[in-house]
Amino acid sequence: MGSRIREWLRNAKFAYWIIVWGLVFFAFVIVLGMAEIITTRQILLMGQAYFFLLMIGMLLQMIARRL
Numbered sequence: 001m002g003s004r005i006r007e008w009l010r011n012a013k014f015a016y017w018i019i020v021w022g023l024v025f026f027a028f029v030i031v032l033g034m035a036e037i038i039t040t041r042q043i044l045l046m047g048q049a050y051f052f053l054l055m056i057g058m059l060l061q062m063i064a065r066r067l
Contacts, residue, residue: 019054022050025046
């Protein structure tokens with residue numbers, strides 16, 4: 001891996017932004033669920049999307065720390 005890419009990954013804050021936006025997304029989904037705008041099934045599907053978003057963010061964060 002080139003040194004420019006390695007340096008960019010070290011300084012990038014994209015993993016933190018993925019995690020933060022995942023939390024914002026799921027909070028919004030909970031609000032929609034409490035207002036009965038979306039169904040329980042939709043909340044569960046969006047919860048899965050939130051989970052995968054967190055896993056991707058954590059994986060990228062671990063990769064960036066190891067470089």
